[in-house]
Amino acid sequence: MIKRSSFFVSGFLLVLVFASSFGIRSAAARTWAQVNDGDSGVNVYTVQALLKQRGYSLDVDGDFGDQTLATVKSFQGSKGLTKDGIVGPNTWEKLVIETNQGDVNVVVKALQKQLNKHGASLTVDGDFGAATLTAVKSFQGRKGLTQDGSVGPNTWAALTGNASSDGGSGGGSTRAELADTILDSSRITLATVHVSGVNDSATAKQNIIDTANGRAARRSSYGNAPGGSVTLNTSMLKGMLTIARSWRYSVSEIAGGSHSATSRHYAGVAFDVNIINGTHVSASHPNQRAFQQKCRDLGATEVLGPGDAGHSGHIHCAWPRP
Known part of the structure; x- marks a missing residue:
């Protein structure tokens, strides 16, 4: 005589085997x-x-x-x-x-x-x-x-x-996913032309598009820019997203543009911001000091802005070189 409990267990196991064979999964198995x-x-x-x-x-x-x-x-x-x-x-x-x-x-x-x-x-x-x-x-x-x-x-x-x-x-938290999230963010605007007026394949937006597609970001080839390409730093990308929770802002440069010959931009670890909450960066901007401090809090070790030579109209946040 087959006990009812044994029959139930055997039947249940048979159902599981059948379900597994046909790609059916229970909520517990997902x-x-x-x-x-x-x-x-x-x-x-x-x-x-x-x-x-x-x-x-x-x-x-x-x-x-x-x-x-x-x-x-x-x-x-x-x-x-x-x-x-x-x-x-x-x-x-x-x-x-x-x-x-x-x-x-x-x-x-x-x-x-x-x-x-x-x-x-x-x-x-x-x-x-x-x-x-x-x-x-x-x-x-x-x-x-x-x-x-x-x-x-x-x-x-x-x-x-x-x-x-x-x-x-x-x-x-892959590099491509972070870049893709930046592209989707309504709080981050990415420049499609350099501050110099040059429009090439190394603009801030193109840098992020390339990164989202698994490619290296390109550097400009004019002025002090060395040309070539560089992989964007994930800590910087995470920082960009975290900062967007506090302010809406515009990124004017990442790896492109012409900067000093030793600029961290060319190492893929820096970005520049020229507009915060719809207002251009200046010494009197109410959020510029807090923005700089936020960059430091998130690991940036080179933060420059109004009051620093060459940075009266933008904030520069750079993470350590790899």
Whole structure:
């Protein structure tokens, strides 16, 4: 005689084997990233996009600041979850939205960014078309998931939680992701022409675009500029994002432009800011001293501004050379 408990256990194991064989995973089997206040990158962008699609009002910029923290807590409260502001497995399970071909929204943009993080080369336009469908199915195949092109919890978990490029971190902190987050930020404006008036392939915006695409940033080839290219420093990029939580600002130069021959700009560890909160930098700017101090607090070891020779109209923040 077979005991009922033994039959139940055997049947349950059989169901698990069947589910595993067909790429079906339970919520408990999914591995999710943990995303926290202070993180930045594509996973943060995804959290914000999902909240936005659910009707919450917040900036979708890939930077987990106070606004995102408050919104996450509000969402958690509405779902009966612990309101700790941490996006872990329980919050992800309630937050994700199934996404399919034909959808056109901000969540599709997040999906496209996630797929690009895993090696795709999609245009991030928020339109789930044929190219995105092909990329989804390819990703699902590589992860042992059902290749149905539908982005549900299993696919979202694999996209956000198992990316080698994230190094296992919740928010992602690779150089390319940091640059991508800077590009998405509504609080950072990147110059498309040098202070000198020259427009080349080494402007502040192009430096960040190149970095977001996994390329080295180019240096200018006029004046004292040495030409060539350089890899931008991740500590500097993180600093740029952190500073944006306190002020909106414009970056006039990073690795390009003509500076002193030994400038740290050419080492990829410095950036210049000429506008803070819509006002040009000057000795009388109400935020310029606090801005400089913030750079120092974040690891910059060469900070110059109004009162320093050649810096009356901008702030120069430079991190140590590698």
